[in-house]
Amino acid sequence: MLVRWVAVFASAAIAIAAPDITLFEDLLSALTVMQDAYFANWIGSWPEGNDWTRAVTGTYVAGALKTISQDMESVRNYTTTQLWPSYENILSRHFEELIGYYFGQDAFGIRNEAYDDMLWVVLGWLETIQYIDQQSEESGSIKEWHGRRWVPAFAHRARVFWELASRGWDQKYCGGGMIWNPRLLPYKNAITNELFIAASISMYHYFPGDDNPSPWNQAVEFDRDNRGKWPPRDPKFWNAAQTGYKWLQSSGMMNNEGLYTDGFHISGISEGSDNTKCDKRDDMLYTYNQGVILTGQLGLFKTTGDLKYLEDGHKLVRDVIKATGWDLRRQQPVDDLSKLKPGQLPPWQGLGRGGILEEACDISGECSQDGQTFKGIWMHHFTAFCEPKSLDVLSPRTIEHLGHYNARKARASHYGKCERYVPWLRHNAKAAMGTRDSHGKYGMWWTVGLINITMPNLVFDAPGILPPDLGKDDYRNRGVPMNNRTWVGIIMPNSTTEEEETRLSLFRGQGHRPQRFIYDRYDGDTRALKSRDGLSDETTRSDPNSRGRGRTGETQGGALALLRALWTLSKYGRVDT
Structure with a gap:
């Protein structure tokens, strides 16, 4: 059984102001619409998703359930008794859907995909285990809630996929x-x-251990009395x-603005060069490359007490917020939107x-899945980094390294910085809510929900409107080109050599396809695009969020x-931390 760290700090005090029940109801509605519609x-499963986006969606569901379970008691005092049973029903219903997804997930297929695909699976089931722990505590006894019966299955899948993904660590290059x-x-x-x-x-924090040796690995021998047991708090995860x-x-992955670029190619490798250095950087920026690391930084601080992890995390958050056009000092956009x-x-x-978070592909309406x-x-991992209880429980090693006084000081500083981000979040939420359609479905391009722009009057050709050099290396939306030496080592997709045909046959099976990219094709034409939501042609042409893939589960x-x-x-504005 997992040995739990002891909380060295009291949780935040009782709320001193009423919670925003409308926001809570909006949260529940967004979850319910997502599950009902997709x-x-x-x-x-979510049939229109792909393997990795489904894993991420499951992570969102588990995270939302964890939050709802944690806050139901505080909300209870401000809602009618008629609404209260529906909250408990929401928890039960969506947890059952996560159980269904455990069986609906293509666990065999994902084993043959990219290493990042495998790691989304790990994070998803660990998030679900965290929800089970939270709900168990809210139920009054950690042993009583029926959901705990699923912990061994979820932990086993997380462990198997972590081990599969860890094979991707490579010392030869870079x-x-x-x-x-x-x-x-x-x-x-990145x-x-x-x-x-x-x-x-x-895995170090939340993996509760696993005594299931399946699938059998012929390279490992299991003795009869200890058949493949994997303990919790294994130092190998921390290391x-x-x-x-x-x-x-x-690695040099970060640019001059403090943001993570996408990654590094190794020049000359397709021509047989013996170069092993990461020397060809893909400078494309995506929001998620600035988010996932926040979970790592928080966890490493809680384990080691090294303040550098928290400092790095907050600097990254500030640089992201700055890159949206938001002034944290004045708590408003740098541009006057009223003008x-x-x-x-x-x-x-x-x-x-x-001041709104945006992908470079948003303006075109052709973001891929x-x-x-x-x-x-980004938002999910930012929440993990900054939630009000994120530093209430620290490892004994951290307390020993910092001492109780400095640990409390670090906690207070962290929470104070996180509270500074709330106005920016509220600004983004207001924009996102402006993209909801009559069915409660949210759009991709949040910005137009705030500015209220329709396609016929949208100006594309003004200076500084389009992201610079769009599409140059945007393989996440364009697809990896199969006729490119940088990615696949061939010149033409019709190559007849056995080696190149073998590589292409494997590659084609991964679902990476070149996608049409039109950032440089705007001429004022709104384009006739089909709607995925059954909207009229007039609505499709006027609503920027009905273009391309439209409103989706993602x-x-x-x-x-x-x-x-x-x-x-x-909650930072409602409690005394």
Whole structure:
């Protein structure tokens, strides 16, 4: 059984102001709409998702349930008795859906995918275990709640996929780091390494152990009395996280604005060069590359007491917020949105505009399924980093390293910095809510929900509106080109050599396809685009969020993660920490 760390600090005091019940209801509604519209009980999955976006969606559901379970008592005092039974029903219903997803998840198929795909699975089931722990505590006894029966199954899957993914750690190229996809030329990218750090330290914190040796590994012998037992708090997870973080920080992955670029190629490798250095950086920026590492930084601080992890995390958050065009000192956008002309957008700032988090692909309306998932991932890991109880429980090693006084000081400083981010979150939530349609479905491009722009009057050609050099290396939305030596080591997709055909056949099976990319094709035409939501042609042409893939399970999940972040952090304004 997992030996739990003892809480060395009291939790935040009793609320001194009423919670925002409307926000709580919006959170519940976003969750319910996502499951009603996109989850299919009969297959236990989100059928329009892909393997990794489904794993992320399951993580959102578990995180939302954890928050709802934690806050039900405080909300109870401000709601009618008629509403209260519905909250408990929501918890039971959506937890049952997570159980269904355990069986609906293509666990066999994901084993043959990229290493980042495997690590999303690890984080998802560890998040579900955290919810089970939370609900067990709220139920009054950690042994009584029926959901605990599923912990061994979820822990086993997390353990198996962590071990499978850890094979991606490579010392030959770049002096270390995780390879993204074993079917491509070596590419060391931010997300796979951040996931490895976050998943490893989360395994150290939340993995309760596993005594299930399946699937059998012929290279390992199991004795009859100890058939493949994996203990909790295994130092190998902590060591892996530290090693991964040290490599990432020294890799040169971060740009001059303090943001993580996407990754590194190794030049000349397709021509047979013996170069092993990461020397060809892909400078494309995605929001999720700035988010996953926050879970790793928090976990490493809680384990070691090294303040550098918290400092790095807060600097990254501040740099992200700055790159959306938000002034944290004045708590408002750097641009005066009231002075915008009809159809005008504020200028692009790096990861957004007008103080709103944005993907570079948002303005085109052609974000891929991957791209539609990114902002929600950022919000989920930001919530983990900044939630009000994030530093209430620390390891004995951390207390010994810092001492009780400095540990309390670090905790207070962390919470104070997190509270500063709430106005920016509220600004983003207001924008996202403006994208809801009549069915409660949220759009991808939050910015237009705040500025209230329709397609016919949207101005694309003003200076500074479009992100610079869009599409150059945006493989997450364009797809990896199969005729590119940088990625697959071939010149043409019709190559007849046996080696190149073998590589292409494996690659084609991974679902990576070139996608049409039109950032440089705007000429004022709103384009005739089909709607995924059965909207009229007129609505489709006028609503920027009905373009491309339209409103999807991924865009709904992003809004859910945003609303959860705001609800969770808004408690800083209601309690005495």
